[in-house]
Amino acid sequence: MLQLITDAYFYPDGTSQSLSVSIKVASKTQFCVFDAEQNLLAQTCMQDVIVKDRLGSVPREVILPNVGLLTIPTSAEVDQWLSQSATKSKIAKLESNKTLILASSILVPAVLYVFFKFGIPSAAITFAEYVPQSMVEIASRHTLVALDKSVLNASELSSEEQQKYQNQWAQIQHQLDFALPKVNIHFRQSKTMGANAFALPNGTIVITDELVALLEHNTELLTPILLHEIGHVSHKHSMRLIAETMATSLAIDYFFGDLGALIEAFAGISNTIMQNQFSQKLEWEADNFALAQLPALGLKPDSFALAMEKLATTLPEESNLEKFVQSHPLMRERIENARNKAL
Structure with missing residues (x-):
């Protein structure tokens, strides 16, 4: 299990300035965000955040409602951790469904x-x-x-x-x-x-x-x-x-x-x-x-x-x-x- 991420950035709500932060995974469902001086910025559960879909090697984005935005360098461990989000995009779920992809590749051209x-x-x-x-x-x-x-x-x-x-x-x-x-x-x-x-x-x-x-x-x-x-x-x-x-x-x-x-x-x-x-x-x-x-x-x-x-x-x-x-x-x-x- 991923325990600590040290090269993430945090954008507090209402500002475009970023803070260099570290993320400590306390459990499968909870994590904490600390600034460079180890001050606690946020503590939340995976089920309360919104994880945006992965786009190539672009850093992953995690929205903490009413708190701010986290950007995290993508990796296999990070992807696995973020996949636990209860608010994972429906589109991402559909895109990972091989049966639906195969059906769409046949039905979409036919419908068009x-x-x-x-x-x-x-x-x-x-x-x-x-x-x-x-x-x-x-x-x-x-x-x-x-x-x-x-x-x-x-x-x-x-x-x-x-x-x-x-x-x-x-x-x-x-x-x-x-x-x-x-x-x-x-x-x-x-x-x-x-x-x-x-x-x-x-x-x-x-x-x-x-x-x-x-x-x-x-x-x-x-x-x-x-x-x-x-x-x-x-x-x-x-x-x-x-x-x-x-x-x-x-x-x-x-x-x-x-x-x-x-x-x-x-x-x-x-x-x-x-x-x-x-x-x-x-x-x-x-x-x-x-x-x-x-x-x-x-x-x-x-x-x-x-x-x-x-x-x-x-x-x-x-x-x-x-x-x-x-x-x-x-x-x-x-x-x-x-x-x-x-x-």
């Missing part, structure tokens, strides 16, 4: 997987339903204004040609037998974005002149692209993606934010991958929405595949690795999906 895979997307769907339409309108208008000032220019298509597409869309609405979201089609020219189309939350759909040219002004190929963007609006994908992105960032910061620079780097990569996977899921929903509507318009899923093939000619060759680091599914997979629907 279910949370990210199912919990966040499900919550995002609910969130999207409760966002006020006024906020959706404001966000959409501001986004379009910002894009018009940065990467979008006025369309070079003639007003007659733009009106032709608008009239065609009005006709499509009458042919489909379900209520479609309110959609406003805008044409823009953009060297930065190239052949592209995108939807804003309020139903604004922007189609670039470059996309119209790539599809050779073929409305049978443009219609599937338009329906794809309407799918985004119909399923409120923008609001869902915002909710998923925010929740993913907060969750990763909460679970991993205090583990240093290495984990911060990991969190950044993980966040990107998680967001892109969410986005890919939404892209598949929009693809399948468009493919489901084409027969009612007298068009085959092949028209969607042909449009995707033309878009693929403007993109670099894809690798399987890109599936995990880009926001859209691989183009060849989307084309194959459309071909399978045609069969």
